[in-house]
Amino acid sequence: MDLKLKIWRQQGPDAQGKFVEYLVQNISSDASFLEMMDILNEELVAKGEEPVAFDHDCREGICGMCSLYINGRPHGPDTAITTCQLHMRKFKDGETVVIEPWRAKPFPVIKDLMVDRSAFDEIIQAGGYVSVNTGGVPDANAIPIKKENADLAMDAAACIGCGACVAACKNASAMLFVSAKVSQFALLPQGRVEANNRVENMVAKMDVLGFGNCTNTYACEAVCPKEISITNIARMNREFFVAKIS
Amino acid sequence: MSNTLSYSSITKKIWMSLFGLFLMTFLVVHLSINLLLLFDPSRELFNIAAHFMGTNPLIQIFQWVLFAGFGFHIILGVILQIQNWMARPKGYKVKGTSEDSVFSKYMIYTGMIIFVFLIIHLGNFFVLKMQGDVPEFHQPGAGEMEDMGLLVVNLFRNTGYVIFYVIMLLLMGFHLDHAFQSAFQSLGLTHNKYTPFIKGLGHFYSIVITAGYIIIPLIIYFR
Amino acid sequence: MAKLDSKVPEGPIAEKWTNYKAHQNLVNPANKRKVDIIVVGTGLAGGAAAASLGELGFNVKVFCIQDSPRRAHSIAAQGGINAAKNYPNDGDSVYRLFYDTVKGGDYRAREANVYRLAEVSNNIIDQCVAQGVPFAREYGGLLDNRSFGGALVSRTFYARGQTGQQLLLGAYSALSKEIKKGSVELFTRREMLDIVKIDGKARGIIVRNLVTGELERHGAHAVLLGTGGYGNVFFLSTNAMTSNGGAAWRAYKRGAFFANPSFVQIHPTCIPVHGDYQSKLTLMSESLRNDGRIWVPKKKEDAQKIQKGELRPTQIAEEDRDYYLERRYPAFGNLVPRDVASRAAKERCDAGHGVGNTGLAVYLDFKDAIERLGRNVIEARYGNLFQMYEKIVDENPYETPMMIYPAIHYTMGGTWVDYELQSTIPGLFVGGEANFSDHGANRLGASALMQGLSDGYFVLPYTMQNYLADQITVPHFSTDGxxxxxxxxxxxxxxxxxxxxxxxxxxxxxxxxxxxxxxxxxxxxxxxxxxxxxxxxxxxxxxxxxxxxxxxxxxxxxxxxxxxxxxxxxxxxxxxxxxxxxxxxxxxxxxxxxxxxxxxxxxxxxxxxxxxxxAAWEYMGDDKPAKLHKEPLVYENIEVKQRNYKTA
Missing domain, CATH: 1.20.58.100 (Fumarate reductase/succinate dehydrogenase flavoprotein-like, C-terminal domain)
Known part of the structure; x- marks a missing residue:
């Protein structure tokens, strides 16, 4: 298939960016979206032009590195998917595909389609852990955990930190990301010990970094590659409320 | 204000929902009084109720609580929105197309329109009342009071106003439809079993309230 | 040049590690602050080591090539992590895990290292649970186990099909805790391009800042590499795009011997290659072999028709299917080790029985399992893998058998290290897939996660300390030298x-x-x-x-x-x-x-x-052949015999 691509090109963090049009031809519908980008880049390099910079690594939908906003949707036109798992069969021959970087104040563009998501690391550093050191922990089966809770914690822990939730949210809110981590630990006895501090610190960090507020539009849940549920946000609100009044 | 600004996002959202839910209960009270105009075309019941609301000392105090509720809800909403705009200084070329709730995207706009309506609404009734420009209503045995009902009925015979009113109320309905379940979400009151019920109740509430308010001018207009 | 001294402690195998710890040198808490450690890589080995060393009080600088430590390729491991907990009461023990790992590695691993690995495996599970890793549980609230290739017991702990992710996020959270505390300093989007040696000891690294392009110098008292394997030499592999053996290779060129480079693991259950534009191969967890049955058509004509698209796999009658693993290896069946399963698939395809349009694929069929257990159970066990398969191949594996083919997955070879995981360059330690020590010639499923975390949490924090004990008087290094x-x-x-x-x-x-x-x-x-x-x-x-x-x-x-x-x-x-x-x-x-x-x-x-x-290779110069050194492997606790997966 042939495609017309409109890609955001931006030389550096402070440079002015613009959309540049490219044509790619004879793309197999079995190719992945990033393989299509590879083909484009190979052509650009062969022509002596600079390839399009975009983040990607594992290419199996788990590292959370890939981050393209494709035709108005993070990770493109499919559900429960990352860009690297998106295949060209989801596009029509001759289609125009607009590719933009994640847009949010805390995610500044580094180059072209690559953004800096270290804000997420900072939020985790604010409390996204159980404060145990290596060694000296009880036996793994010492505390039984209700299977339902373990499963819910796993659902939340599946977050890959890609930032699609922020990219999709009209407010660039990071609530789904933060609440997934808060929920995972809130549901497990190991995490409950410092639950109050954790939720207050992580939310405070999220606010300071300049993410928007949640207005419950649920766009985040709709685009999340791991289908993290917005009930995690409600759980975090609840945890936060309890932490504040206790 | 500076204190409000420094509140965490979730704190603001919690207040936002609490005020919102409070205002929703007010809408029920207000509607039940309005409906008296339909049940009693003589306007007597309505005027008695209006008189009670306008003179009862408790209600008089509570009225300011209500104003405060509106005020905080609006101010918080605006602050939240400004922060949200600031969180994405550069927007997308292709606007988002995800399968989310439609009304939720336009809360600030429906909210602002409702705010404008509220001003006009207050101008129509409250200010007139304050200035004493309301005709008298004489009812044997009940003593003298203002004929607020007549003000309403007169307005509802004006074609332009009815159209305006109906549109405003529809927008308020959209606002409410998202607001109801959203308030529960913000307060963290969700549960596998009960959330579907809450969502259903929210739709039911917003439809009943909107229909209830809209039906009054229509019946009076065509009566 | 350096002689290969594996420094395996004296004593019976079960006491070696205990003895080592009892007699090793330690650094007193006040002095730890005076010592700098560089950790390159934030996967299971690097991330866990950096966090643990930070907890101890050392000054740690940690480097990763991605934008966040959480993205290291350990995250892609799916199936699980082994431990000798024996929770299912099926006869497991530290010795048996040790034995299975040595046997699985075809008797080419160092006994003492493997025993230590099996010994600390239980601590890893305890540690991860304490960190809030959501392992799968049974209704009683206790941890669930499943079986994996090359073992006769169920000793694999798992978190859905995302065990590597959850373990890595556990290490990442521990690392984040230390970064917050200030004991660990994080450098992202950096690629290590060389090791700096001072007086023969590893004292620093040169990294390239991938955003600015600048070269940066970082000095420390010791350097740890947790930089993974070199599978991407093959271009197509299940490794991530930035996974590269560069750091270990630079160490090699600075004098660290490179051991067993030819020991590469080819994973039997990957999605087959479909085009020359392809950038990488996708792994389907080995755990699928627990319930899936592998087969090819018995008749070559059927295989040819399938390759041409004239016949569907579902049209092949039961008696015309060759479940070749079950046929050749009755005792282990579909659960033979990876190298055996991979070669068997290649053998069938080379003989003309392969399927798919290239003829380079075999079927992994869940029909029987779905009939026996119901679709729900299969979905609960492998739902995410099935979904991934469908997204990539555009076929529904609940109805049509999956197609799989072997692909490069893991490298058992790596930098030669002694019992302390120190390379032949003093002060240069290597952990995880980057070293060679524990898997011999073949790694068993669910052992990589075990080894990475064992090195990171429980081995390196001790052995590096032993090395650093006499370094406390060495002042912080200036990088202007x-x-x-x-x-x-x-x-x-x-x-x-x-x-x-x-x-x-x-x-x-x-x-x-x-x-x-x-x-x-x-x-x-x-x-x-x-x-x-x-x-x-x-x-x-x-x-x-x-x-x-x-x-x-x-x-x-x-x-x-x-x-x-x-x-x-x-x-x-x-x-x-x-x-x-x-x-x-x-x-x-x-x-x-x-x-x-x-x-x-x-x-x-x-x-x-x-x-x-x-086989440990020494770099002799760009135009000279590498020099071979041999470290003899002595088996005192296991009888070396031909691997046999036909009978138990």
């Missing part, structure tokens, strides 16, 4: 040289060509002739690379093509060493299968008399 100056200059020259070529062929094109040479000759089946050909071809390709490669863009700022060119330049050298090692090892063992050395039934034929050793 002549050694840093010189090393940075050499890195800069390498970069300048790449730009100076200004040729006409892209980096990826060279990488793909190398991949083809490697896969055809140094892949699943190797022979003398092919290996010799590969060496010549790689040398030729390397020459061509330095004459014709094109690296566009600037030296400063982000330049992805330059990054790739630097890696491929290293792969072009490493590929040769792999072929040389394979050529020198005149036997078949584990993942290393020499066609000349096989039993009548086509099984790997070891030569224990001549090859029960670690």
């Amino acid at each position: 002549p050694e840093f100056e010189q090393t940075e200059k050499e890195v800069q020259e390498r970069i300048d040289k790449l730009f100076a070529v200004n040729g006409d062929e892209t980096v990826d094109s060279f990488h793909k060509r190398l991949g083809h040479i490697m896969w055809d000759n140094v892949g699943m089946a190797r022979n003398k002739e092919g290996l010799e050909k590969a060496i010549t071809e790689i040398q030729q390709l390397r020459k061509e690379f330095w004459q014709r490669v094109k690296v566009p863009g600037e030296k400063t700022g982000m330049n992805v093509e330059l990054e790739k060119a630097l890696r491929v330049a290293d792969f072009l050298e490493q590929g040769e060493l792999m072929a040389l090692d394979a050529l020198t090892r005149n036997e078949s063992s584990g993942g290393h299968f020499r066609e000349e050395y096989q039993t009548k039934e086509g099984e790997a034929l070891r030569d224990d008399k001549n090859f029960t050793h670690v």
Whole structure:
């Protein structure tokens, strides 16, 4: 298939960016979206032009590195998917595909389609852990955990930190990301010990970094590659409320 | 204000929902009084109720609580929105197309329109009342009071106003439809079993309230 | 030059590690602050070690190539992690895990290291649960286990199909805790390009900041590499795009011996190759073999019709299916170790029974399991994998059998390390997949996660301390010294040289060509002739690379093509060493299968008399062949015998 691509090109963090049009031809519908980008880049390099910079690594939908906003949707036109798992069969021959970087104040563009998501690391550093050191922990089966809770914690822990939730949210809110981590630990006895501090610190960090507020539009849940549920946000609100009044 | 600004996002959202839910209960009270105009075309019941609301000392105090509720809800909403705009200084070329709730995207706009309506609404009734420009209503045995009902009925015979009113109320309905379940979400009151019920109740509430308010001018207009 | 001293402690195997810890040197808490440690890589080994060393109070600087430590490729491991907990009461023990791992590695691993691994495996599970890793649980609230290839017990702990992710996020959270505390300093989007040695000891690294393009110098009292394997030499592998053996290769060129480079694991359950534009291969967890049955059509005609698309797999009658693993290996069936399963698949496809449009695929069928357990159960166990398969291949694996084919997955070889995980460069430690020590010639499923975390949480924090105990009087290093100056200059020259070529062929094109040479000759089946050909071809390709490669863009700022060119330049050298090692090892063992050395039934034929050793290669200079050193492997606790998966 042939495609017309409109890609955001931006030389550096402070440079002015613009959309540049490219044509790619004879793309197999079995190719992945990033393989299509590879083909484009190979052509650009062969022509002596600079390839399009975009983040990607594992290419199996788990590292959370890939981050393209494709035709108005993070990770493109499919559900429960990352860009690297998106295949060209989801596009029509001759289609125009607009590719933009994640847009949010805390995610500044580094180059072209690559953004800096270290804000997420900072939020985790604010409390996204159980404060145990290596060694000296009880036996793994010492505390039984209700299977339902373990499963819910796993659902939340599946977050890959890609930032699609922020990219999709009209407010660039990071609530789904933060609440997934808060929920995972809130549901497990190991995490409950410092639950109050954790939720207050992580939310405070999220606010300071300049993410928007949640207005419950649920766009985040709709685009999340791991289908993290917005009930995690409600759980975090609840945890936060309890932490504040206790 | 500076204190409000420094509140965490979730704190603001919690207040936002609490005020919102409070205002929703007010809408029920207000509607039940309005409906008296339909049940009693003589306007007597309505005027008695209006008189009670306008003179009862408790209600008089509570009225300011209500104003405060509106005020905080609006101010918080605006602050939240400004922060949200600031969180994405550069927007997308292709606007988002995800399968989310439609009304939720336009809360600030429906909210602002409702705010404008509220001003006009207050101008129509409250200010007139304050200035004493309301005709008298004489009812044997009940003593003298203002004929607020007549003000309403007169307005509802004006074609332009009815159209305006109906549109405003529809927008308020959209606002409410998202607001109801959203308030529960913000307060963290969700549960596998009960959330579907809450969502259903929210739709039911917003439809009943909107229909209830809209039906009054229509019946009076065509009566 | 350095003699290979494995420094295995004295005493009975079960007491070696305890004895080591009891007698090792320690650094007092106040002095730990005076000691700097560099950790390169934030996967299971690097991340866990950096966090644990930070907890102890050392000054740790940690470097990762991605934008966040959470993205290291350990995250992609799916199936699970082994531990000798014996929770299911099915007869597991530390010894049995040790035994299975040595046997699974075809008796080419160092006994003492493997025993220690099995010993600390239980601590890992305890540690991870305490960190809030949501392992799968049973209704009673206790941890669930499943079985995995190469074992007769259920000892694998798992978190859905995302065990690696959850364990890595556990290590990442511990690391984040230390970063917050200030004991660990994080450097992201940095690629290590060289090791700095002062007076023969590893004292620092040169990294390239991938965003600004600047070269940076970092000094420390010791350096730890947790930089993963070199599977991407093959171009197509299940490794991530930035996974590269560059750091270990640079260490090799600075004097760290490289052990068993030919020991590469080919994973049997990957999604088959579909086109030459393909950038990587996707792994389907080995756990699928618990319930899926592997087969090909018995009749060649059926296979040919399937390849042409004239026949569907569901149309093949039960009696016309060849469940070849169950047929050949009745005791282990579909759960034979990876090398055995991979070779068996290749054997069937080479014999013309392969399926898919390329004929290079076999079926992994869940029909029986779905009938026996119900679709819900299968969905609960493998739902995410099935979904992934469907997204990629566009076929529903609940209805049509999955197609799989072996692919490069893991490298057992790596930097030679002693019992302390220290390389032949003093002060340079290597953990996880980057070292060679625990898996011998073949790694069992769910053992990589175990080894990474064992090295990171429970081994390196002790052994590095033992090394650092006499370093407390060495002041913090200034990076202005002549050694840093010189090393940075050499890195800069390498970069300048790449730009100076200004040729006409892209980096990826060279990488793909190398991949083809490697896969055809140094892949699943190797022979003398092919290996010799590969060496010549790689040398030729390397020459061509330095004459014709094109690296566009600037030296400063982000330049992805330059990054790739630097890696491929290293792969072009490493590929040769792999072929040389394979050529020198005149036997078949584990993942290393020499066609000349096989039993009548086509099984790997070891030569224990001549090859029960670690082949450690020493770099002698760019135009000189590497020098082979042998570390003999002594088995005192396990009887060395032919691996047998036909009968228990």
